[in-house]
Amino acid sequence: MTVHTDRIAQRSRGRGLGRRVVASLLYSLGLPFLLLVVWGLTATSSTNRFFPGPLTILEAFRETWIGPAFVDDVLPSLYRLALGIAASIVIGVAVGTLIGLFHWLRELLEPLLEFFRAIPPPVLIPVMMLLLGITDTMKVVVIVSGAVWPILLNTIDGVRATDSVMSETADSFQITWWERLRFLVLPAASPRIMTGVRQGLSVALILMVISEMFASSAGLGYRIAYFQRNYLIAEMWSGILLLGLVGVLLAATFGVVERRVLRWYHGIREVNRA
Amino acid sequence: MHVLSIRRPRSLRKVVLGVVGLTGFLVVWQLIPTLGLINSQYLPYVTDVLARLAEEFRDLAFWRRLGHTMTSWAIGLAVATAAAVVLGTIVGLVPVLRRATHTVVEFLRPIPSVALIPLAVLLFGIRMQAALLIIIYASFWQVFVQVIYGVADVDSVARDTARSFGLTRRERLSYLVLPTALPYLMTGIRLAAAVALILAITAEMVIGNPGLGRMIELSRSAGDAVGLYALVVVTGLLGLLVNLVFRFIERRSLSWHQSVRGEEVL
Amino acid sequence: MPDRNTLLRVEHLRKVYESANGDVEAIGDISFTMRSGELVCIVGPSGCGKTTLLKCLAGLLRPTSGLVEMDGQPVTGPSPAMAVVFQEYGRSLYPWLTVRGNVELPLRHKRLSRAARDKLVTDAIDAVGLAHAARSHPWQLSGGMQQRVAIARAIAYQPEVLIMDEPFAAVDAQTRADLEDLVRELHTTRGISVLFVTHDIDESVYLGERVLVLSASPTWVQEDLAVDLPVERDQIGTRALPRFTELRTHVYDQIQRAKRGQTVAP
Numbered sequence: 001m002t003v004h005t006d007r008i009a010q011r012s013r014g015r016g017l018g019r020r021v022v023a024s025l026l027y028s029l030g031l032p033f034l035l036l037v038v039w040g041l042t043a044t045s046s047t048n049r050f051f052p053g054p055l056t057i058l059e060a061f062r063e064t065w066i067g068p069a070f071v072d073d074v075l076p077s078l079y080r081l082a083l084g085i086a087a088s089i090v091i092g093v094a095v096g097t098l099i100g101l102f103h104w105l106r107e108l109l110e111p112l113l114e115f116f117r118a119i120p121p122p123v124l125i126p127v128m129m130l131l132l133g134i135t136d137t138m139k140v141v142v143i144v145s146g147a148v149w150p151i152l153l154n155t156i157d158g159v160r161a162t163d164s165v166m167s168e169t170a171d172s173f174q175i176t177w178w179e180r181l182r183f184l185v186l187p188a189a190s191p192r193i194m195t196g197v198r199q200g201l202s203v204a205l206i207l208m209v210i211s212e213m214f215a216s217s218a219g220l221g222y223r224i225a226y227f228q229r230n231y232l233i234a235e236m237w238s239g240i241l242l243l244g245l246v247g248v249l250l251a252a253t254f255g256v257v258e259r260r261v262l263r264w265y266h267g268i269r270e271v272n273r274a
Numbered sequence: 275m276h277v278l279s280i281r282r283p284r285s286l287r288k289v290v291l292g293v294v295g296l297t298g299f300l301v302v303w304q305l306i307p308t309l310g311l312i313n314s315q316y317l318p319y320v321t322d323v324l325a326r327l328a329e330e331f332r333d334l335a336f337w338r339r340l341g342h343t344m345t346s347w348a349i350g351l352a353v354a355t356a357a358a359v360v361l362g363t364i365v366g367l368v369p370v371l372r373r374a375t376h377t378v379v380e381f382l383r384p385i386p387s388v389a390l391i392p393l394a395v396l397l398f399g400i401r402m403q404a405a406l407l408i409i410i411y412a413s414f415w416q417v418f419v420q421v422i423y424g425v426a427d428v429d430s431v432a433r434d435t436a437r438s439f440g441l442t443r444r445e446r447l448s449y450l451v452l453p454t455a456l457p458y459l460m461t462g463i464r465l466a467a468a469v470a471l472i473l474a475i476t477a478e479m480v481i482g483n484p485g486l487g488r489m490i491e492l493s494r495s496a497g498d499a500v501g502l503y504a505l506v507v508v509t510g511l512l513g514l515l516v517n518l519v520f521r522f523i524e525r526r527s528l529s530w531h532q533s534v535r536g537e538e539v540l
Numbered sequence: 541m542p543d544r545n546t547l548l549r550v551e552h553l554r555k556v557y558e559s560a561n562g563d564v565e566a567i568g569d570i571s572f573t574m575r576s577g578e579l580v581c582i583v584g585p586s587g588c589g590k591t592t593l594l595k596c597l598a599g600l601l602r603p604t605s606g607l608v609e610m611d612g613q614p615v616t617g618p619s620p621a622m623a624v625v626f627q628e629y630g631r632s633l634y635p636w637l638t639v640r641g642n643v644e645l646p647l648r649h650k651r652l653s654r655a656a657r658d659k660l661v662t663d664a665i666d667a668v669g670l671a672h673a674a675r676s677h678p679w680q681l682s683g684g685m686q687q688r689v690a691i692a693r694a695i696a697y698q699p700e701v702l703i704m705d706e707p708f709a710a711v712d713a714q715t716r717a718d719l720e721d722l723v724r725e726l727h728t729t730r731g732i733s734v735l736f737v738t739h740d741i742d743e744s745v746y747l748g749e750r751v752l753v754l755s756a757s758p759t760w761v762q763e764d765l766a767v768d769l770p771v772e773r774d775q776i777g778t779r780a781l782p783r784f785t786e787l788r789t790h791v792y793d794q795i796q797r798a799k800r801g802q803t804v805a806p
Binding site for chain 1: 476
């Protein structure tokens with residue numbers, strides 16, 4: 001499709017493809033495999049009951065999470081997480097764009113935004129519990145109240161930094177306000193927005209877990225804390241594993257979306273590097 | 275001269291607008307319970323919160339709690355940074371290691387550190403070590419990833435230049451790798467400092483080791499809304515302070531390097 | 541040529557930049573007219589306010605005093621009768637849009653049918669010889685090709701006058717010659733009026749039907765020179781003509797005098 005990427009692709013498509021695939025598989029799976037083996041051996045030989053072997057954890061994982069617990073605990077957590085993230089992105093980008101576009105608004109709100117960003121998000125959980133009670137809404141609001149800041153602040157920076165020649169081009173062709181937003185301001189800010197979203201995602205996940213550990217009788221965070229209190233060690237580890245999987249999955253999904261949205265951005269960097 | 279004289283009225287305007295914004299916020303906060311939009315039991319008057327804040331500042335117990343929080347923050351940040359610098363430099367400099375550790379890093383890094391809270395409690399109970407485990411785990415990755423980027427970012431022309439002039443390995447390390455990686459390291463430490471503070475307070479809230487976080491949880495369960503809000507403000511101020519100090523250090527040590535780095539570091 | 545009516549009229553244009561330690565007079569007093577279908581080049585010593593003049597003409601900058609009239613109407617802001625081609629093609633084209641998307645963007649708010657719009661876009665891209673690259677992104681193209689995209693975008697907009705701000709200053713010499721011929725071709729075959737700002741004396745004589753020589757800042761029009769070269773021009777033949785050499789020597793002398801400030805304002 002394109003001039004540069006074709007050339008790059010052709011170069012790497014050369015000979016020795018099979019050997020390279022094997023090598024990269026070895027590289028990417030070798031160390032994880034090795035670590036698991038070492039862990040398994042130490043777990044069977046030691047008497048520390050806080051560190052069960054990987055096979056025990058896997059067994060517990062299957063028994064604990066595959067079945068009704070998935071529907072009762074995992075899905076509602078993920079649903080709240082998704083809702084919180086979506087709301088954070090919408091609010092963060094919309095408000096951030098507005099603040100970024102108006103100089104005076106930015107100066108008016110800057111000290112406040114700096115302060116709110118600096119509040120450690122989990123301390124908002126007790127505040128939200130006070131204001132909204134222990135409800136699902138509270139948990140979603142908690143996620144938003146923490147995850148929205150990185151998105152908001154990065155959007156402001158991105159919108160503010162719109163290139164002057166690009167703006168003049170839009171002016172000279174009398175592009176409408178809406179077109180300007182859609183074709184200039186938002187795309188130009190998108191690398192920064194995506195940076196903010198990435199930071200927001202990890203905050204959101206943390207808040208999902210904590211809000212459930214804190215104030216809940218169901219959900220992933222609650223379950224893990226429950227297993228720990230009842231000394232169900234392997235089950236607790238399986239919960240940590242599941243949270244890890246959620247984190248990895250979230251990061252991977254973000255990676256795919258980011259590569260799509262910022263294809264032009266990565267393209268430019270690739271061209272500049274070549 | 276020229277720049278300064280233009281900037282002065284603008285920065286004055288900025289300060290005035292910022293103060294107006296802050297005052298406006300406080301007034302709105304005060305008005306909400308006054309007008310009965312939210313019961314003052316849930317959103318106390320801002321005047322009460324500020325009064326409590328002044329009270330806390332005169333209370334030795336408050337400073338002791340703050341001391342606990344900042345101690346675990348400082349120890350956690352220091353340990354995480356040291357470990358991340360050593361491991362990051364080794365992994366970053368050896369391409370084989372970088373490829374081999376990639377999968378493990380990409381799996382471990384997104385695990386939310388708070389998922390380890392139950393494990394930490396099992397291992398250490400409600401002592402500070404439990405909090406440290408969480409703090410170190412979370413802030414380690416911030417620094418580690420930046421160090422790997424930084425070490426790998428050495429300009430190829432600069433590297434060839436160094437080689438062609440026959441610089442020794444040690445010279446290359448101190449004149450080429452270190453200056454290149456330093457800005458990344460400072461960025462990593464700044465991010466880690468913020469993350470460490472968040473987790474220090476979170477751990478206290480959830481685990482219950484002494485500190486500001488535990489006090490927040492106690493205020494909540496005692497229904498002391500004024501105290502709760504006052505402590506939230508304290509944590510915000512603390513976060514602000516940490517951000518400002520570390521941003522200042524970062525900028526101070528790297529004024530020469532800002533333009534080179536661009537924004538993609540974050 | 542009395543049959544050509546006046547397209548652009550500039551009268552006593554003056555632009556003063558205000559700053560805290562004294563005003564800077566960028567443009568002193570510029571007056572000239574341009575007829576429909578003309579190709580006028582503006583040259584001047586560096587720093588003589590060429591870009592300021594152009595921004596005032598295009599309605600991107602408000603002059604301190606004086607008048608800019610387009611078709612008898614005063615210009616107060618950007619007008620659909622003008623399209624600007626900027627020097628910084630890399631920043632004037634939007635990297636997230638394809639070549640086609642870039643050319644199409646200014647047409648979106650014009651009341652055109654989908655088919656008419658597509659035709660205009662295709663036609664403009666063909667005219668600059670980029671039909672094969674319509675689906676590429678600008679950053680995948682060379683600098684010269686990117687500037688062709690900017691030209692295509694400007695002509696698809698169907699302005700009455702094309703305003704070009706040192707458009708070829710950032711491309712290499714061979715590409716530059718090709719682009720100059722493209723401008724000549726668009727001018728002769730399509731009858732597009734062009735106002736071409738450059739600092740290159742040869743380029744101004746080769747391209748223009750008239751050359752306006754500007755003085756040093758504060759700027760006025762030092763000379764309005766008619767270029768009596770044949771309409772059909774080519775890089776080798778035209779540049780070898782004795783008349784071409786005479787004209788460029790003349791303009792060169794004028795600019796040297798302008799730099800030394802040896803001329804007096806009218």
